[in-house]
Amino acid sequence: MGLFSLFIGLCLVNNVVLSKFYAVCPLLGVSKKPKNALNMGYAVTFVIVLASAITYLLYHFVLVPLDIKYLDLITFILVIASLVQFVEMFLKKTSPEIYKAMGVYLPLITTNCAVLGVALDNISSGYNFVESMVAAVAVSVGFTIVIYLYATIRERLEISNVPESYKGIPIALITAGIMACAIAGIAGLV
Amino acid sequence: MNFYAILWVGVLVAVMIASYLLNKRTPLPEGCEEVVCEGCADIACSHNAAHQKEE
Numbered sequence: 001m002g003l004f005s006l007f008i009g010l011c012l013v014n015n016v017v018l019s020k021f022y023a024v025c026p027l028l029g030v031s032k033k034p035k036n037a038l039n040m041g042y043a044v045t046f047v048i049v050l051a052s053a054i055t056y057l058l059y060h061f062v063l064v065p066l067d068i069k070y071l072d073l074i075t076f077i078l079v080i081a082s083l084v085q086f087v088e089m090f091l092k093k094t095s096p097e098i099y100k101a102m103g104v105y106l107p108l109i110t111t112n113c114a115v116l117g118v119a120l121d122n123i124s125s126g127y128n129f130v131e132s133m134v135a136a137v138a139v140s141v142g143f144t145i146v147i148y149l150y151a152t153i154r155e156r157l158e159i160s161n162v163p164e165s166y167k168g169i170p171i172a173l174i175t176a177g178i179m180a181c182a183i184a185g186i187a188g189l190v
Numbered sequence: 191m192n193f194y195a196i197l198w199v200g201v202l203v204a205v206m207i208a209s210y211l212l213n214k215r216t217p218l219p220e221g222c223e224e225v226v227c228e229g230c231a232d233i234a235c236s237h238n239a240a241h242q243k244e245e
């Protein structure tokens with residue numbers, strides 16, 4: 001039950017995008033088409049889960065024994081950036097189809113603060129390895145749901161009768177605000 | 191303690207540079223050459239389509 005609550009809590013109630021405002025850049029930038037949004041969601045899921053596992057192990061088996069815990073931020077930034085490079089290189093060589101499907105979204109994840117945020121939150125919340133993995137999957141699923149829903153709404157807004165001064169980014173930001181209010185309504189669920 | 195900290199950051203930076211160079215030297219699979227980002231209009235980003243046209 002604890003892991004289930006953790007999953008629902010991080011996926012819906014404390015959604016990183018709409019409650020903590022992480023990853024707003026890809027939310028606005030890669031949400032013009034639902035297909036692109038889904039591809040971004042898959043790529044983010046893959047990198048967040050992998051990065052969470054590696055950063056957890058590095059923190060507990062390198063930083064803590066060497067008593068250099070204060071280097072967690074710079075360690076996680078460099079590890080995530082290196083990880084994305086390695087994953088991209090690996091996919092180029094072994095799975096061109098997956099590389100083509102992820103396209104440019106994979107390198108863009110280097111600048112996605114949700115990846116770093118999850119890694120840091122896992123450590124500061126004192127999660128064990130299993131909880132960290134559940135948290136990583138929950139955050140990724142939450143991100144994918146939100147970016148996909150947002151992309152479908154923006155697609156409909158393109159053909160809606162929006163006042164001239166609200167077209168484009170203004171109506172997109174208002175939509176994100178209303179979605180954040182809606183997601184806050186689930187707060188009593190867990 | 192400071193020695194370990196400097197060593198650790200050095201190792202991480204070295205890994206980062208090595209991974210970047212290795213990735214840069216790895217040839218793209220066939221059919222992926224035209225992949226560019228059209229997500230936003232930030233031309234400061236190296237993935238923006240404007241940079242691809244320049245090359």
